[in-house]
Amino acid sequence: MSTLNLRNNTLHLEQLPLTDLAARFGTPLYLYSRATLEANYLAFDRAFADVPHQVCFAVKANSNIAVLNVLARLGAGFDIVSGGELERVLAAGGDPAKVVFSGLGKSEAEMQRALELGIACFNVESEAELDRLNAVAARLGKRAPVSLRVNPDVDAQTHPYISTGLKENKFGVDIERAPAVYRRMVELGHLDPVGIDCHIGSQLTTTTPFSDALDRVLAMIDRLAADGIALHHIDIGGGLGVRYRDETPPTPADYAAVLLPRLQARGLKVYMEPGRAISATAGVLLTRVEFLKPTEHKDFAIIDAAMNDLIRPALYDAWMDIVPVTPHSDDTPERSYDIVGPVCETGDFLGKQRPLRLRAGDLLAVTGAGAYGFVMSSNYNTRGRAAEVIVDGDQAWQVRRRETVADLLALESLLP
Ligand SMILES: Cc1ncc(COP(=O)(O)O)c(C=O)c1O
Numbered sequence: 001m002s003t004l005n006l007r008n009n010t011l012h013l014e015q016l017p018l019t020d021l022a023a024r025f026g027t028p029l030y031l032y033s034r035a036t037l038e039a040n041y042l043a044f045d046r047a048f049a050d051v052p053h054q055v056c057f058a059v060k061a062n063s064n065i066a067v068l069n070v071l072a073r074l075g076a077g078f079d080i081v082s083g084g085e086l087e088r089v090l091a092a093g094g095d096p097a098k099v100v101f102s103g104l105g106k107s108e109a110e111m112q113r114a115l116e117l118g119i120a121c122f123n124v125e126s127e128a129e130l131d132r133l134n135a136v137a138a139r140l141g142k143r144a145p146v147s148l149r150v151n152p153d154v155d156a157q158t159h160p161y162i163s164t165g166l167k168e169n170k171f172g173v174d175i176e177r178a179p180a181v182y183r184r185m186v187e188l189g190h191l192d193p194v195g196i197d198c199h200i201g202s203q204l205t206t207t208t209p210f211s212d213a214l215d216r217v218l219a220m221i222d223r224l225a226a227d228g229i230a231l232h233h234i235d236i237g238g239g240l241g242v243r244y245r246d247e248t249p250p251t252p253a254d255y256a257a258v259l260l261p262r263l264q265a266r267g268l269k270v271y272m273e274p275g276r277a278i279s280a281t282a283g284v285l286l287t288r289v290e291f292l293k294p295t296e297h298k299d300f301a302i303i304d305a306a307m308n309d310l311i312r313p314a315l316y317d318a319w320m321d322i323v324p325v326t327p328h329s330d331d332t333p334e335r336s337y338d339i340v341g342p343v344c345e346t347g348d349f350l351g352k353q354r355p356l357r358l359r360a361g362d363l364l365a366v367t368g369a370g371a372y373g374f375v376m377s378s379n380y381n382t383r384g385r386a387a388e389v390i391v392d393g394d395q396a397w398q399v400r401r402r403e404t405v406a407d408l409l410a411l412e413s414l415l416p
């Protein structure tokens with residue numbers, strides 16, 4: 001997976017050797033390929049060309065404003081979950097009229113800002129949220145376009161932390177309650193029921209849960225129509241997985257081929273909210289081996305990236321590929337390495353038992369790091385966050401500088 005290619009015994013991202021990028025920008029470093037981002041976005045856009053649609057990139061997957069700008073230039077909309085993400089979309093030149101606002105704890109201030117900007121839709125996740133949105137809209141003398149996020153009780157067959165469409169999950173409203181909730185929406189007076197929304201989980205590797213969920217949502221659209229509530233759009237959420245190791249996820253074209261026959265005759269506009277499937281394979285985390293540490297039990301490679309830079313392995317036990325930037329020939333012995341960071345936690349690893357030929361000073365590339373990578377990073381152990389760079393052909397642009405310790409200290413103050 002990923003857009004890396006090996007030339008002259010050195011991994012390149014597009015046309016640039018990772019060794020040069022490390023020398024120029026330092027490590028740890030997030031690198032994104034513009035061409036891959038664009039190709040992944042366009043794969044969704046083209047797959048749904050036969051129906052009116054809007055691809056809304058899930059900003060939570062990668063919220064760098066230059067990344068969002070690359071997608072906005074292609075006509076992307078955005079799925080946001082906070083006022084902060086909304087400001088990022090604006091800073092990136094995104095069109096608020098193509099924004100859908102998901103998330104189950106929207107504040108009044110977030111609702112107000114989104115209403116003033118005229119976003120496409122609020123994906124509402126509870127009845128209490130409906131009341132709050134109605135009150136904010138009434139105060140502003142506006143009407144809020146609403147889509148109810150229904151929970152279809154479908155098992156996404158993914159990691160339990162990232163499954164969202166089961167009855168026991170906190171997301172959405174039980175689909176059986178939808179008719180009553182839409183009636184209430186109409187009665188409240190300042191809400192326009194425009195759509196229905198469903199997102200069942202992330203990193204799905206088969207199409208069956210998507211089609212099961214879609215069937216349930218379409219049946220509900222028919223029930224609502226019989227009740228006099230005619231919806232204009234369906235939001236099918238995100239969740240399409242990528243290959244990290246040996247998964248064989250459907251492509252956007254496979255996904256569309258399963259869903260489109262059910263959608264085509266309906267005249268509904270189709271919104272979708274892919275995050276991972278657009279940005280994961282476009283990104284790499286570049287890191288350097290600080291030390292090799294053989295012990296009686298294990299061989300450790302201690303690298304300059306850590307769980308604060310990329311938390312997926314520690315949080316979900318996620319497997320991410322780790323590849324040498326300049327592979328060694330046989331004179332360096334292959335050993336089974338645990339690839340660990342400098343953070344004081346046993347859970348601080350990026351990979352375990354990886355057969356690699358390593359020397360101190362080597363560069364390693366962690367692939368698939370363009371989604372839920374930098375965005376989930378933290379300052380744990382007072383580590384400044386990595387820089388982010390976009391590679392475009394033979395050009396590289398630093399789009400976020402590395403945080404210094406001075407940056408971090410500047411946010412705090414002593415008691416008087
Ligand atoms: C409401 C919603 N939409 C879209 C996404 C994006 O998901 P993914 O990155 O799996 O496509 C998520 C995250 O799972 C989400 O919660």
Ligand SMILES: N[C@@H](CCCC[NH3+])C(=O)O
Pocket residue numbers: 060162202203312371372
């Ligand atoms: N952060 C998760 C996915 C969560 C999706 C957000 N709803 C991951 O890295 O896989």
